[in-house]
Amino acid sequence: MAVDPALLARIEASFARQAFMTTLGARLVRVAPGEVEIAMPVSAHLCQQHGFVHAGAVSSIADSAAGYAALTTMPAGNGVLTAEFKINLLSPATGDELRARGRVVKAGRTLTLAMAEVFAVTDGRPKLCAMLTATCMTIAARDGVSD
Amino acid sequence: MAVDPALLARIEASFARQAFMTTLGARLVRVAPGEVEIAMPVSAHLCQQHGFVHAGAVSSIADSAAGYAALTTMPAGNGVLTAEFKINLLSPATGDELRARGRVVKAGRTLTLAMAEVFAVTDGRPKLCAMLTATCMTIAARDGVSD
Amino acid sequence: MAVDPALLARIEASFARQAFMTTLGARLVRVAPGEVEIAMPVSAHLCQQHGFVHAGAVSSIADSAAGYAALTTMPAGNGVLTAEFKINLLSPATGDELRARGRVVKAGRTLTLAMAEVFAVTDGRPKLCAMLTATCMTIAARDGVSD
Amino acid sequence: MAVDPALLARIEASFARQAFMTTLGARLVRVAPGEVEIAMPVSAHLCQQHGFVHAGAVSSIADSAAGYAALTTMPAGNGVLTAEFKINLLSPATGDELRARGRVVKAGRTLTLAMAEVFAVTDGRPKLCAMLTATCMTIAARDGVSD
Numbered sequence: 286m287a288v289d290p291a292l293l294a295r296i297e298a299s300f301a302r303q304a305f306m307t308t309l310g311a312r313l314v315r316v317a318p319g320e321v322e323i324a325m326p327v328s329a330h331l332c333q334q335h336g337f338v339h340a341g342a343v344s345s346i347a348d349s350a351a352g353y354a355a356l357t358t359m360p361a362g363n364g365v366l367t368a369e370f371k372i373n374l375l376s377p378a379t380g381d382e383l384r385a386r387g388r389v390v391k392a393g394r395t396l397t398l399a400m401a402e403v404f405a406v407t408d409g410r411p412k413l414c415a416m417l418t419a420t421c422m423t424i425a426a427r428d429g430v431s432d
Numbered sequence: 433m434a435v436d437p438a439l440l441a442r443i444e445a446s447f448a449r450q451a452f453m454t455t456l457g458a459r460l461v462r463v464a465p466g467e468v469e470i471a472m473p474v475s476a477h478l479c480q481q482h483g484f485v486h487a488g489a490v491s492s493i494a495d496s497a498a499g500y501a502a503l504t505t506m507p508a509g510n511g512v513l514t515a516e517f518k519i520n521l522l523s524p525a526t527g528d529e530l531r532a533r534g535r536v537v538k539a540g541r542t543l544t545l546a547m548a549e550v551f552a553v554t555d556g557r558p559k560l561c562a563m564l565t566a567t568c569m570t571i572a573a574r575d576g577v578s579d
Numbered sequence: 580m581a582v583d584p585a586l587l588a589r590i591e592a593s594f595a596r597q598a599f600m601t602t603l604g605a606r607l608v609r610v611a612p613g614e615v616e617i618a619m620p621v622s623a624h625l626c627q628q629h630g631f632v633h634a635g636a637v638s639s640i641a642d643s644a645a646g647y648a649a650l651t652t653m654p655a656g657n658g659v660l661t662a663e664f665k666i667n668l669l670s671p672a673t674g675d676e677l678r679a680r681g682r683v684v685k686a687g688r689t690l691t692l693a694m695a696e697v698f699a700v701t702d703g704r705p706k707l708c709a710m711l712t713a714t715c716m717t718i719a720a721r722d723g724v725s726d
Numbered sequence: 727m728a729v730d731p732a733l734l735a736r737i738e739a740s741f742a743r744q745a746f747m748t749t750l751g752a753r754l755v756r757v758a759p760g761e762v763e764i765a766m767p768v769s770a771h772l773c774q775q776h777g778f779v780h781a782g783a784v785s786s787i788a789d790s791a792a793g794y795a796a797l798t799t800m801p802a803g804n805g806v807l808t809a810e811f812k813i814n815l816l817s818p819a820t821g822d823e824l825r826a827r828g829r830v831v832k833a834g835r836t837l838t839l840a841m842a843e844v845f846a847v848t849d850g851r852p853k854l855c856a857m858l859t860a861t862c863m864t865i866a867a868r869d870g871v872s873d
Binding site: 299300302303304305307308329330331332333334335338339340341342344345346348349364366367368369370371372373374432 | 446447449450451452454455476477478479480481482485486487488489491492493495496511513514515516517518519520521579
């Protein structure tokens with residue numbers, strides 16, 4: 286399915302304002318209705334004491350992928366905030382790149398459940414390393430909190 | 433209670449190896465048996481699209497505070513990995529500095545439950561902005577995964 | 580602090596309508612602003628295959644204790660629904676009785692974070708066996724969903 | 727795929743020992759490697775104050791479905807305990823019957839991540855009403871904790 290250019294532009298513009306994604310070296314790689322994918326190269330500045338990517342950095346791209354997946358289902362101008370998320374860390378986050386694939390499980394008026402799977406990619410082979418579920422809250426358009 | 437200097441040195445050395453904490457601008461501010469506190473100045477490079485600290489950055493210091501609190505209860509040489517965590521984001525993470533206070537709820541042989549509260553500090557006044565619970569796994573000493 | 584009789588009556592009336600609490604043999608033992616405690620005798624009809632109280636039964640009283648704690652902070656007529664909860668099961672739920680102590684962590688307009696600790700009581704000695712955090716949603720008064 | 731009769735017998739025998747499932751009126755409807763489905767008729771004795779099935783009852787069949795899905799991947803004689811679970815309640819649990827479909831996300835030596843989706847079935851039409859993720863712990867065979 287072709288992606289609505291307006292939707293794509295909206296998510297890209299919001300992502301570009303997430304300075305933390307730049308800090309992480311993360312980039313938006315796919316936007317579709319209810320689905321968003323984010324990639325982040327494995328890099329020393331993201332690691333914890335054992336040389337794996339820190340659970341917090343893994344969570345960061347998983348949360349953004351889930352939140353933006355939720356945002357794709359909301360009317361333009363509305364914003365999204367994560368009310369809570371839970372992540373299971375299944376294997377060491379290592380390799381060349383991490384890929385977080387977010388998707389909406391159920392969109393609601395106030396609350397939307399989204400999830401994200403994170404894959405550790407080594408030599409092109411993905412391995413599931415984390416799974417997140419997030420409760421995303423729709424914020425009606427108002428100054429400072431939209432998209 | 434005076435802190436065991438060996439315990440303090442152990443946690444400080446491990447924290448110093450968490451390059452991601454340096455990326456975040458986070459520092460260790462308190463270590464006690466079963467308790468660890470981490471501070472992180474609010475900074476533009478940590479923010480999401482609305483100007484609040486990204487939920488992932490908040491989670492990162494909360495996870496490290498909880499994980500290190502768990503590590504203080506484990507014999508030296510053992511390592512700790514987060515198996516899963518859940519975080520509720522209660523109010524916008526903003527202000528001058530965030531403080532994550534981790535503590536052990538129940539230490540077990542294989543699994544330890546730890547929690548962390550994150551406070552947004554503005555002009556010296558703390559406001560609870562997030563609460564995390566984490567299941568931490570004890571990793572018996574082996575190459576590459578200790579402390 | 581003396582408990583407001585109207586608040587107590589409101590929670591008791593709602594609890595009495597929770598037929599599932601009767602099925603479990605659970606009873607309300609304490610109501611205070613932001614705090615509710617529920618007791619449930621350990622009984623064979625609640626157990627799983629190893630003879631411990633089933634995690635779902637433990638969760639049920641923990642969820643009700645957290646939800647009612649949240650309800651004590653909401654204006655009369657409003658209802659409360661659990662949007663999500665997470666529970667860590669720390670030790671086998673066994674002994675004479677389980678006690679779930681719920682309390683509000685942060686009350687909000689739409690979402691309230693509450694938690695509950697569950698103690699397994701044997702010969703009068705409590706042991707922490709589970710900890711739950713719940714996101715409770717305020718439902719504005721309307722037919723069928725209040726208190 | 728035909729189900730291994732020994733596996734089926736093992737899960738059925740364990741399920742039959744879960745007295746709480748009998749209390750709930752729940753029954754095992756499907757067993758396959760890594761997948762288990764449980765059905766529970768909606769009944770007044772399971773409900774909360776608004777007439778919906780209590781979140782704890784929904785969680786109970788979801789937890790059992792996830793846990794038994796995990797158990798299908800473990801060697802006979804080993805037992806499974808839920809270390810923690812998180813459930814999002816997406817819509818009122820009502821209708822004729824609830825169906826919890828559990829499946830393994832990633833099986834590990836010590837910890838297995840399983841999930842369950844719960845559907846509220848009305849006039850044969852299923853509607854997703856809850857989603858659970860659970861961390862299941864493998865318990866090496868010992869007295870009282872197996873299967």
